[in-house]
Amino acid sequence: MKIGVIGTGYVGLVTGTCFADSGNDVICVDIDEKKVERMRKGEVPIYEPGLNRVFDRAIRENRLVFTTNLDKAFQESEIIFLCLPTPPGADGQADLSFVLNVADQLGNLFNKYPGYRVIVNKSTVPVGTADKVHEKIAAKTDHEFDVVSNPEFLREGAAVEDFMKPERVVVGTRSQKAAEMMTALYEPFVRSGNPIIIMDERSSELTKYAANAMLATKITFMNEIANICEKVGANVDNVRRGIGTDSRIGKRFLFAGIGYGGSCFPKDVQAIHHTAGEYGYNFRILDSVMKVNEYQKVSIVEKMKLYYNGKLEGKTIGIWGLSFKPETDDIREAPALYITEELAKLGVKMKAYDPEAIETFKEASSDEALANIEFMDDRDSVINDVDALVICTEWNEFRRPDLSRFPKAMKEPVVFDGRNLYDLNRAEEAGLIYISVGRPSVNI
Ligand SMILES: NC(=O)c1ccc[n+]([C@@H]2O[C@H](COP(=O)([O-])OP(=O)(O)OC[C@H]3O[C@@H](n4cnc5c(N)ncnc54)[C@H](O)[C@@H]3O)[C@@H](O)[C@H]2O)c1
Structure with missing residues (x-):
């Protein structure tokens, strides 16, 4: 054809x-x-x-x-x-x-x-x-x-x-x-x-929005469970395994983290919410999804403020991952964009690395953020002499680094992991101060 x-x-x-x-x-x-x-x-x-x-x-x-x-x-x-x-x-x-x-x-x-x-x-x-x-x-x-x-x-x-x-x-x-x-x-x-x-055409158009809104809601629901886990001392990994084995729920889209991003979920959730409003219907569940996700994206900055008693100015922080998810150079609505902007405002210097998204990230960032970020050519040079590392994207190469190197390379081996990449015992044995999402913090 x-x-x-x-x-x-x-x-x-x-x-x-x-x-x-x-x-x-x-x-x-x-x-x-x-x-x-x-x-x-x-x-x-x-x-x-x-x-x-x-x-x-x-x-x-x-x-x-x-x-x-x-x-x-x-x-x-x-x-x-x-x-x-x-x-x-x-x-x-x-x-x-x-x-x-x-x-x-x-x-x-x-x-x-x-x-x-x-x-x-x-x-x-x-x-x-x-x-x-x-x-x-x-x-x-x-x-x-x-x-x-x-x-x-x-x-x-x-x-x-x-x-x-x-x-x-x-x-x-x-x-x-x-x-x-x-x-x-x-x-x-x-x-x-x-x-x-x-x-028919209308059902087809709505099907796409319904799919994305459902997936965004599933992720957000799990992020809420993670936030509760942090309050009550539970571990979201265990809860995920406990519910994901239920075939009515399913295993996918249950990983807690620092929120959904990308070119689709955020805009499609907003758009279907808006369409519902135009037809006089308040799509209430999506109001909450959008609010929770907005908070979730910068929740890691709140954890950093707590750890440093609000004194982040003058710190140097490493950033692993800039794209909104692995295996893409797309940075639209990526949590890393929000986190780096926020940290730049707080007077933090950053060293950042992403395998594919550095150029697209530069195009989307403000001058203020860029003035505070040094972009590195590889994963390992990011952690040299930084006060802490923030993991924003779960690229494969971030999953199995030599954790025992962290305490030697960093000023203090603090890792804020927005993607729950490391086993808690492994992090503990390596001597990391390890703060992730919905799981007990380690070595604090
Ligand atoms: N990116 C995804 O994962 C994804 C998945 C499913 C659906 N969608 C939807 O598909 C659509 C496209 O998304 P995308 O991510 O490919 O967008 P994109 O921004 O990556 O690409 C859009 C392209 O259209 C070109 N363009 C703009 N105006 C044009 C014109 N008048 N004539 C010819 N080309 C023109 C732009 O130069 C650009 O290359 C959106 O509605 C998006 O929501 C995206």
Whole structure:
């Protein structure tokens, strides 16, 4: 099939590359000229495990091309995926301007290059957006087309695998023709029997928000349990094992930590909360989820204040991990952003390391924070001569360091672990003063 992909961010680039890998001809459009130039030269502009290999193959076989020219992509495509940003706008409402501006241009293009096409919203968009996109296009043309909702469930860090082997594909359309084309396109990805679930557009749009809101709530619930564990002297690891074995609850998304971040959960929770409000419904549980998560992100700074009796000024603190989760360079809404900003305000100097996200982190940080952070090339040099270490992201290389080195290298071997990476006995034996989330502190 001939596929157009508009927007080549985390979702668009993975979508385009994976469709090309399954034998389709894909043309990707982006307005970012530098990015398009890099991709044309065969460079993958984001860090995503496994993407390079599939990308190289698709380029080599000439099935994946990049352009800044929307006309060209439209002309050559039967199915056009909108993988555009939908950032939070005023009051947490999803900003649809990127999607609707492109929809507006598509209307004119139908007149220029007639022929039936399916326009697919892959961006995460509020209920009713398929209708809005339809209206925008129909206002400009009488040609036949369908607008389909096809939310994306990939996880950054495992995006290629998720796209290639989705647990389900959700397609929102009431058009038989569009449903058949979407089914044909996705069939190679669900050969092991996972379902392609066809439903109406609105249910499909809501499904994506419901999934993210449910996962954010599950994480937040566990963070609340962790906070209670700290008060009552329980260990959240034990509680997690105790409840995760219950199949009604399940083992995943039960790890306590310093809050959820990333480009999806925070904005999608806000957006569905806002949509509910627009329809006169107060989505109360999400009010709490957002409040708890806001606190959770900086809860580690509160623990530091407590440990140092409020006197953090002049301390040098090491930071391990800047991305919002491992295996990505995405720092959107990353707890590390909030923690470093907060520490800079308190007069703390920092030494920070992340395997992939230093450049993206620099772009997103304030001048004040950057003036207080020295970025290091490796994990081990961060801990030399620091007063304490803060672990913000659970990259694999932070999981098994030689803990016995900490007391020798650091001024004081204090570790504030926002991701509960170390066994408490191991930390104790290594002589760490170890403060984690929802577990008893060690050597205090
Ligand atoms: N990142 C994820 O893990 C993820 C997962 C599922 C769904 N989503 C959703 O998918 C959508 C895209 O997310 P993303 O993370 O890929 O965004 P992103 O910000 O990484 O990428 C968006 C891309 O669109 C390009 N763009 C902007 N305006 C354009 C235009 N007029 N024409 C062509 N290109 C244009 C930008 O230059 C950028 O390259 C969002 O709605 C997001 O919520 C994201």
